[in-house]
Amino acid sequence: MTELTYRQAITQALADELEADERVILFGEDVAAAGGVFKATEGLQERFGPRRVLDTPISEQAIVGCAIGAAIRGLNPVIEIMFADFAGVCFDQLANELPKYRYMTDGQVSVGMTVRLANGAGGGFGAQHSQSVENWFLNIIGLKIVTPATPGDAYWLLRAAIRDPNPVLYFEHKNLYNLTGALEADEPATIGKAAVVRAGGDITLVATQLMRHRALEAAELLAAEGVAAEVIDPRTIVPFDLDTVTASVAKTNRLICVQESSQGGSWGATLIASLVAENLELLDAPPIIVGGDETPIPYSGELEAAWLPSPERIAQAARRTLAY
Amino acid sequence: MSGVSADTPAAARIELGLRCFERMLLIRGVEDEVQRMFTQGLVRGTTHLCQGQEASCVGVCAALREGDTMTCTYRGHGAVLAMGAQADEVFGEIMGKAKGLCGGKGGSMHLTDVRIGAYGSFAIVGAHLPIAVGLSFASRYLGDDAVSVCFFGDGTTNIGAFHEALNLASLWKTPTIFVCENNRYGEYSPQSLTTPIERLADRAASYAMPGVVVDGNDLFAVHTIAGEAVERARSGEGPTLIESLTYRQVGHSRSDPAKYRPEGELDAWLARDPIVLLERALIELGVAEDDLAARRGRVAEDVAGALERAKSWPDPAPETRFENIYT
Numbered sequence: 001m002t003e004l005t006y007r008q009a010i011t012q013a014l015a016d017e018l019e020a021d022e023r024v025i026l027f028g029e030d031v032a033a034a035g036g037v038f039k040a041t042e043g044l045q046e047r048f049g050p051r052r053v054l055d056t057p058i059s060e061q062a063i064v065g066c067a068i069g070a071a072i073r074g075l076n077p078v079i080e081i082m083f084a085d086f087a088g089v090c091f092d093q094l095a096n097e098l099p100k101y102r103y104m105t106d107g108q109v110s111v112g113m114t115v116r117l118a119n120g121a122g123g124g125f126g127a128q129h130s131q132s133v134e135n136w137f138l139n140i141i142g143l144k145i146v147t148p149a150t151p152g153d154a155y156w157l158l159r160a161a162i163r164d165p166n167p168v169l170y171f172e173h174k175n176l177y178n179l180t181g182a183l184e185a186d187e188p189a190t191i192g193k194a195a196v197v198r199a200g201g202d203i204t205l206v207a208t209q210l211m212r213h214r215a216l217e218a219a220e221l222l223a224a225e226g227v228a229a230e231v232i233d234p235r236t237i238v239p240f241d242l243d244t245v246t247a248s249v250a251k252t253n254r255l256i257c258v259q260e261s262s263q264g265g266s267w268g269a270t271l272i273a274s275l276v277a278e279n280l281e282l283l284d285a286p287p288i289i290v291g292g293d294e295t296p297i298p299y300s301g302e303l304e305a306a307w308l309p310s311p312e313r314i315a316q317a318a319r320r321t322l323a324y
Numbered sequence: 325m326s327g328v329s330a331d332t333p334a335a336a337r338i339e340l341g342l343r344c345f346e347r348m349l350l351i352r353g354v355e356d357e358v359q360r361m362f363t364q365g366l367v368r369g370t371t372h373l374c375q376g377q378e379a380s381c382v383g384v385c386a387a388l389r390e391g392d393t394m395t396c397t398y399r400g401h402g403a404v405l406a407m408g409a410q411a412d413e414v415f416g417e418i419m420g421k422a423k424g425l426c427g428g429k430g431g432s433m434h435l436t437d438v439r440i441g442a443y444g445s446f447a448i449v450g451a452h453l454p455i456a457v458g459l460s461f462a463s464r465y466l467g468d469d470a471v472s473v474c475f476f477g478d479g480t481t482n483i484g485a486f487h488e489a490l491n492l493a494s495l496w497k498t499p500t501i502f503v504c505e506n507n508r509y510g511e512y513s514p515q516s517l518t519t520p521i522e523r524l525a526d527r528a529a530s531y532a533m534p535g536v537v538v539d540g541n542d543l544f545a546v547h548t549i550a551g552e553a554v555e556r557a558r559s560g561e562g563p564t565l566i567e568s569l570t571y572r573q574v575g576h577s578r579s580d581p582a583k584y585r586p587e588g589e590l591d592a593w594l595a596r597d598p599i600v601l602l603e604r605a606l607i608e609l610g611v612a613e614d615d616l617a618a619r620r621g622r623v624a625e626d627v628a629g630a631l632e633r634a635k636s637w638p639d640p641a642p643e644t645r646f647e648n649i650y651t
Contacts, residue, residue, distance in 0.1 A: 025576070027591035054496075057491055059492060061485045062457065062489055062492040064483065065453070065454020065489065066454050066457045066492060067458060068455050069456060069457060069458020069462065070461050070462040074462065075462050093451065096448050096451065097446070102649070103648055103649050104429055105426050105438070106428075107648035107651075108426070109443070109444075142650070144650075309530070
């Protein structure tokens with residue numbers, strides 16, 4: 001078994017796809033000579049050359065737009081938007097151009113490209129560098145959205161994203177870059193397939209990225225109390241594997257979504273709406289979201305720790321749901 | 325076909341002029357019909373017409389060759405027709421028909437015909453400039469020698485994407501030709517109210533690329549300047565910014581009567597109508613007035629025929645709305 005960090009898994013996936021397909025190119029701010037501000041692209045320019053791995057100016061609109069143009073001419077660009085929050089700077093390209101180009105031209109173009117964005121809170125980066133930005137895109141049709149939580153999933157989902165002929169937003173979590181794990185998997189992650197990462201019959205916890213790990217910690221706390229929590233990582237937000245969650249809730253009759261954002265317009269809210277609409281009778285208690293507070297993400301360690309759902313907060317919500 | 329200069333043999337100049345004359349007449353005819361179609365309730369939403377700007381798009385596109393790519397704005401009927409789009413498919417799309425260029429999913433603001441290199445009309449100001457950089461980046465990467473032309477208006481030079489795109493294009497020396505069609509108004513506001521400089525081509529200096537100004541109503545002048553920029557791009561010397569000085573003879577969109585125009589301005593520009601100017605130039609080159617009149621008649625018939633065909637086409641089946649979201 002090869003153990004790599006989440007960061008190394010990403011670098012490895014990029015290298016393997018650059019190696020496999022000459023059409024794959026990589027560009028973004030500081031990704032080439034400097035190897036990326038999160039060091040996720042280290043060594044790739046040395047290995048694949050400046051023709052295929054390029055630094056850009058700090059110009060997010062130009063980065064995304066240039067990738068769109070290159071993609072419709074048949075290249076397969078992988079671009080980095082560094083902190084996911086910078087999606088705000090190029091929201092037009094990501095929301096109006098990228099997902100709609102194929103549809104508005106009735107299929108005359110195909111925009112196969114991958115946008116890598118560093119997501120998430122917990123690192124003391126403050127309100128503009130810590131958000132879970134995948135939620136911004138839930139109401140935009142035409143994108144696929146991927147949120148890996150382990151080195152193995154990071155590797156396989158990035159390769160899948162690059163090979164997908166559609167635009168894929170690939171969110172990396174900043175606080176998982178140093179997490180280690182194996183790349184080998186019995187069933188490598190694919191886009192649109194959730195993973196049941198801990199089996200249990202009493203309550204279903206659905207969580208992504210950093211929250212997946214905290215949900216697992218919460219499940220340990222609950223196990224000590226005799227409660228068997230099932231933990232599901234959707235891994236892909238769009239398309240969402242509702243079937244796996246529904247099958248779990250059919251067994252547990254209780255659902256908690258754990259997310260790093262406030263409730264409105266979030267994937268947890270969307271999941272609950274879909275599940276309730278189709279399968280209300282499965283539920284013995286109201287499904288709930290354990291998420292960030294209804295505030296911007298604060299800076300101070302104390303404040304940010306209180307903002308983020310902790311294992312104890314998740315376990316507490318589970319106890320309430322079980323007692324309903 | 326590359327640039328035609330003053331010493332080009334007259335025959336070649338006439339051939340180019342006549343070809344462009346017909347294309348410009350076609351665009352004028354289509355735009356006039358679209359204006360009428362609105363009053364008949366045949367067009368939804370809004371539309372942005374380009375009467376008066378025909379020499380600009382036709383002159384530039386005549387300097388391109390097969391494989392080159394073009395992107396333009398929501399005021400893009402002319403540019404897409406200049407690339408060679410079929411008038412019936414243009415009308416069809418504007419009416420939302422199944423056989424329209426985009427199956428009725430795009431409409432007036434998104435005419436696209438990739439078969440002829442018309443890679444899209446974009447409805448967000450400035451959005452397509454970075455995309456044009458990408459199209460031309462791909463040409464260089466693939467080694468296929470194609471250039472990419474990108475049309476936009478004067479208002480676009482005040483939006484961030486313009487500056488990001490020109491900066492990146494110059495840095496990477498992409499074969500991009502940025503064509504600013506300065507029609508003097510950004511939506512309802514004259515340039516002087518929105519822009520602290522007079523010559524928009526001056527903005528090229530910030531990005532170390534040539535910025536050239538051309539009389540956008542003079543077909544031959546536009547074609548020559550565009551030909552030079554295309555040559556420069558194709559030979560690997562990088563992008564050019566062309567400022568094509570022209571005039572929008574109609575309002576910004578269908579709901580705009582353009583009452584903000586100073587007295588006499590429209591008349592002065594109508595006297596410099598690009599089709600009239602080209603006609604005059606062709607007569608000076610020895611083309612018979614009868615010949616030009618006959619061409620006018622033929623094109624008018626073509627436009628009428630194209631419109632009738634497009635009107636007869638069926639609307640898209642409702643279920644087609646689910647098609648072509650993902651590949």
